[in-house]
Amino acid sequence: MKILKTVVWDWNGTLLDDVEVCIQTVNAMLHQRNLPLIENVDQYQSVFTFPVIDYYRQVGFDLKRERFEDLSEEYMAGYHARAAACGLFADVEPGILTLKKHGIPSLILSASRQDHLRKQTEQCRCTAWFDDLIGISDIYAKEKLSAAQSWLQDHPQKDRKMIMVGDSLHDWEVAEALGWECILIDRGHQSRKRLESSGKPVMSNILEAVSLILA
Structure with a gap:
């Protein structure tokens, strides 16, 4: 019997190439407060985490003096001003279309607010590649497990093998919680x-991930 599969993609940093924009955005905020800047991608990758409030603490924001909600509003304003220029990684389209040819549908599960997620997929002209877009209801990026659970209540997947593809340990945590x-x-x-600490396969690009999914 053929195993039916569905691939659930993270968005930011997995499909959308926005790491540099995220660094630029947080550095603008740090600069305004005379705080040390993030110097490079390696440093950023070593400190970014979920929930995002913990990341804000690690890079130096004083959450006793400033509200996390206010910082989030400031960050999102700066991020979206810059992110309009972001695009997908070059291998996203061939990777997802290869899955489609094999009858494997794709979803997006993101810690982005639902309307922001849809706006970005529309800007990247890729919305139609996905069977559904699953975002969250606010801008605080605490977690996305509850969004996935709510979606599964309305869209049971009992007969399908679900495969999460992401770029953070939170993606692994979500996958673990949902089986x-x-x-x-x-x-x-x-x-x-950091990703290897999960014990899960770590790939360098989408096409490597797709090859593993099809194996």
């Missing part, structure tokens, strides 16, 4: 070393 398989990609928001 999904997981593949991680190391060119996004967390380093290969």
